[in-house]
Amino acid sequence: MGEEKYEVDEIIKELVETGKGVKEILKEMKNVSELMVDLAYSAILFNNDELAEEVKELEEEMNKLRYQIEIRTMVAARDPKDAGKLEGILRIAAAAERMSNAADSMADIVLRDIGLHPVVRDALKEAEEVVDRVIIGKDSKLAKKTVEDLRKNAKYGMDIISIKRGKNWIFKVDDSEKINAGDTLIVSGFKENVKALREAN
Amino acid sequence: MGEEKYEVDEIIKELVETGKGVKEILKEMKNVSELMVDLAYSAILFNNDELAEEVKELEEEMNKLRYQIEIRTMVAARDPKDAGKLEGILRIAAAAERMSNAADSMADIVLRDIGLHPVVRDALKEAEEVVDRVIIGKDSKLAKKTVEDLRKNAKYGMDIISIKRGKNWIFKVDDSEKINAGDTLIVSGFKENVKALREAN
Numbered sequence: 001m002g003e004e005k006y007e008v009d010e011i012i013k014e015l016v017e018t019g020k021g022v023k024e025i026l027k028e029m030k031n032v033s034e035l036m037v038d039l040a041y042s043a044i045l046f047n048n049d050e051l052a053e054e055v056k057e058l059e060e061e062m063n064k065l066r067y068q069i070e071i072r073t074m075v076a077a078r079d080p081k082d083a084g085k086l087e088g089i090l091r092i093a094a095a096a097e098r099m100s101n102a103a104d105s106m107a108d109i110v111l112r113d114i115g116l117h118p119v120v121r122d123a124l125k126e127a128e129e130v131v132d133r134v135i136i137g138k139d140s141k142l143a144k145k146t147v148e149d150l151r152k153n154a155k156y157g158m159d160i161i162s163i164k165r166g167k168n169w170i171f172k173v174d175d176s177e178k179i180n181a182g183d184t185l186i187v188s189g190f191k192e193n194v195k196a197l198r199e200a201n
Numbered sequence: 202m203g204e205e206k207y208e209v210d211e212i213i214k215e216l217v218e219t220g221k222g223v224k225e226i227l228k229e230m231k232n233v234s235e236l237m238v239d240l241a242y243s244a245i246l247f248n249n250d251e252l253a254e255e256v257k258e259l260e261e262e263m264n265k266l267r268y269q270i271e272i273r274t275m276v277a278a279r280d281p282k283d284a285g286k287l288e289g290i291l292r293i294a295a296a297a298e299r300m301s302n303a304a305d306s307m308a309d310i311v312l313r314d315i316g317l318h319p320v321v322r323d324a325l326k327e328a329e330e331v332v333d334r335v336i337i338g339k340d341s342k343l344a345k346k347t348v349e350d351l352r353k354n355a356k357y358g359m360d361i362i363s364i365k366r367g368k369n370w371i372f373k374v375d376d377s378e379k380i381n382a383g384d385t386l387i388v389s390g391f392k393e394n395v396k397a398l399r400e401a402n
Binding site: 091 | 304
């Protein structure tokens with residue numbers, strides 16, 4: 001209970017400090033939902049537990065966003081007529097959470113290892129392109145390189161879908177973005193390139 | 202009833218003819234889910250009924266895919282142990298449908314015009330980049346142009362997220378793809394470019 005109370009305080013504090021409005025929160029929800037869907041299916045298609053774990057973290061992020069959008073909506077409603085017009089936003093938030101829960105169940109299927117094997121796994125061996133998670137080590141020579149360096153490197157050229165830095169996600173990754181030690185990269189590319197990236201890390 | 206029976210026959214016929222396996226169907230589900238999520242949120246953010254309608258069509262596509270993956274899974278199960286291992290696939294299919302239903306409820310909120318206005322709509326006016334649907338007219342001068350022509354044209358340069366051609370969707374659009382009369386384009390770009398594209402159509 002105590003811990004939950006603390007979290008709620010933190011969420012409200014963040015909301016007040018950043019001054020995020022409904023529109024900003026909706027945009028963040030869009031980013032979180034899109035990444036969750038991508039990662040949930042990729043976790044299944046590549047039988048990848050690490051991607052499934054990221055989906056579970058994003059689910060928590062979505063819970064936070066749902067809470068924030070509800071607070072914003074409640075505060076904006078000044079009378080019943082006004083509240084009626086705002087009600088759609090609460091419904092959107094509920095739908096976003098259902099979407100996120102569905103992605104979360106996909107992740108659970110991967111993590112619990114139930115019944116994905118005979119038909120899906122055989123097909124996996126053929127896959128040339130994969131989606132994967134790479135955590136940049138603290139002495140990694142990849143740290144301080146830019147996203148563009150990684151993208152264009154002949155040995156491990158690949159697409160960087162998103163970066164998790166501390167508690168924050170960067171959803172639209174800029175070419176000029178510098179990679180830090182400790183960053184979690186969600187990458188997509190040819191199997192051998194992802195392997196080379198892991199070895200260089 | 203009669204019509205539904207016919208649809209089911211069609212779905213099975215397509216499955217047999219294309220020889221699609223579980224992996225292929227999962228990949229299609231991934232594409233459909235990703236586009237649904239993108240369009241559902243975009244429909245909300247830009248208060249755009251046309252995008253919401255596309256979400257509703259994609260929901261039907263998802264129903265078809267769910268049916269196909271269930272059929273493939275059932276046929277693959279030869280004994281109870283085997284079936285146990287395949288059960289996860291049915292759960293994935295169920296989760297995919299829940300995801301798709303959630304996107305569908307977002308579309309409904311837009312189409313029924315409930316309560317999106319005071320907070321969201323004000324923010325809309327500031328939006329410089331939009332997502333929109335453009336249906337290529339039968340005598341349009343845009344027909345026979347390639348995707349690259351549209352993408353790089355100074356007047357209406359924009360991103361083409363996907364193309365619906367007849368009953369089929371092209372999810373990963375190639376630069377060399379020729380645009381046909383009757384195609385439905387889902388585009389994203391600056392407001393004035395989308396407007397110029399509409400005028401050129």
